[in-house]
Amino acid sequence: xxxxxxxxxxxxxxxxxxxxxxxxxxxxxxxxxxxxxxxxxxxxxxxxxxxxxxxxxxxxxxxxxxxxxxxxxxxxxxxxxxxxxxxxxxxxxxxxxxxxxxxxxxxxxxxxxxxxxxxxxxxxxxxxxxxxxxxxxxxxxxxxxxxxxxxxxxxxxxxxxxxxxxxxxxxxxxxxxxxxxxxxxxxxxxxxxxxxxxxxxxxxxxxxxxxxxxxxxxxxxxxxxxxxxxxxxxxxxxxxxxxxxxxxxxxxxxxxxxxxxxxxxxxx
DNA sequence: CGGGGCTCCTGTGCGC
DNA sequence: TGCGCACAGGAGCCCC
Numbered sequence: 001x002x003x004x005x006x007x008x009x010x011x012x013x014x015x016x017x018x019x020x021x022x023x024x025x026x027x028x029x030x031x032x033x034x035x036x037x038x039x040x041x042x043x044x045x046x047x048x049x050x051x052x053x054x055x056x057x058x059x060x061x062x063x064x065x066x067x068x069x070x071x072x073x074x075x076x077x078x079x080x081x082x083x084x085x086x087x088x089x090x091x092x093x094x095x096x097x098x099x100x101x102x103x104x105x106x107x108x109x110x111x112x113x114x115x116x117x118x119x120x121x122x123x124x125x126x127x128x129x130x131x132x133x134x135x136x137x138x139x140x141x142x143x144x145x146x147x148x149x150x151x152x153x154x155x156x157x158x159x160x161x162x163x164x165x166x167x168x169x170x171x172x173x174x175x176x177x178x179x180x181x182x183x184x185x186x187x188x189x190x191x192x193x194x195x196x197x198x199x200x201x202x203x204x205x206x207x208x209x210x211x212x213x214x215x216x217x218x219x220x221x222x223x224x225x226x227x228x229x230x231x232x233x234x235x236x237x238x239x240x241x242x243x244x245x246x247x248x249x250x251x252x253x254x255x256x257x258x259x260x261x262x263x264x265x266x267x268x
Numbered sequence: 269c270g271g272g273g274c275t276c277c278t279g280t281g282c283g284c
Numbered sequence: 285t286g287c288g289c290a291c292a293g294g295a296g297c298c299c300c
Contacts, residue, residue: 003293032276059294076294078278108277110294124295151270160295167293216293217280236293257272259291 002075003059004132004165005208006219006227010081011056013222017083022050022097030091033106036114045115046071046094058128058164062119070119076110083222107218128164132201137163143194146186153189154182155256157201166201168258169214169236174200176235181267182260183253207232235261 002010026046031039049071053064061081063071073081082103086093090103092113104111120126130137149156156162157171166174175182177200180193189197213219213227216237220226234244239252239261248265 006293074294076276077292106277107279108292110277149269155271158294169293214293219293254272257274258294 002079002213002219003167003170003208004056005170005205005229006213006221007056007059007061007075007165008209009212009221009227011054011061014054014061014081014083017222018051018096018102019054020051022048023094024048024097025095027093027095028091029093030106030109032109033091033104033111033113035112036116042113042115045069057125057131058160059167060125060128062125068117070114070116072112072114072116072119072122072125073104074112074124075106076108076112078108078218079104079106079111080218080220080224081105081222082220082224084224127161129160129162130164132163132165133205139195139198142198143191146189146194149186151186152183152255153180153186153197154260156186158256158258163201165205168260169216169233170201170204170208172236172261173204173233176262176267177204179266179268182255182262184268235263237261 023046026043028034028039028043034042049065049067051063052066055062055064059074061073082105084100086101087103087105089105091106092104094102096102116122154171154175157166157174158168174197178197180197208214208229211227211229211232212221214229214233215226216230235250238250241250243250243263243266246265248263250261251264252259252261
């Protein structure tokens with residue numbers, strides 16, 4: 001799914017077109033995506049809400065309404081938000097005050113939408129760890145955090161309660177950039193490795209935002225366009241191909257149930 | 269605490 | 285050609 005850079009791209013695009021607009025109606029074709037309240041209640045409650053602010057927290061996209069309520073969206077693996085005409089594949093369509101639609105599309109139906117009164121009462125958000133691009137996330141803090149952990153470093157990077165927003169693509173990219181083996185136990189990283197990984201995370205995420213995210217399979221931005229970060233990925237999906245750095249054959253393994261590619265020569 | 273497996277879904281691609 | 289399995293950007297849950 002969209003990870004932090006993809007959600008951030010949608011967020012900044014949304015800010016340009018949707019602030020101050022009203023949601024007239026929500027048309028619900030796949031009720032299972034609405035997690036709370038019930039789909040019927042959701043449709044009734046969201047009418048006439050006016051969008052005051054757009055927030056990203058981890059991989060969550062949040063609409064803050066003038067009323068003080070929040071629309072919380074998680075795109076999971078294949079969710080998309082497409083703005084414009086009504087979209088045939090749309091699972092939830094929001095008709096806006098200007099006659100345009102915000103379409104939530106999601107062929108795997110893993111996506112989640114909630115309308116809630118209090119953000120912090122929602123566990124999915126309250127348990128999230130630090131934002132990796134926040135200035136409060138420091139090199140010193142990162143080392144303090146990882147030196148207590150016995151888990152594999154890649155599992156840790158993808159743990160949303162540890163750091164919010166990194167998923168399977170950018171965890172692999174950050175580790176490749178820092179030349180660290182994805183299965184290395186976190187507390188065994190040296191201070192130097194920890195520092196390299198810290199900068200790699202920031203650089204990889206920043207680059208991915210600059211190039212508007214990776215469109216490996218399904219991710220599209222608000223206008224239905226692909227991001228160009230996919231062409232810039234250095235390790236994700238390259239199992240069996242030569243490493244860009246040393247030409248060794250990239251290998252794959254499963255970590256936390258997820259496919260993981262790494263260079264056995266560069267990443268120690 | 270950590271990790272493995274399964275689950276929610278649909279679609280694609282590969283090996284036999 | 286056809287079938288069945290593995291796998292896909294997420295993450296919660298159970299169990300060990």
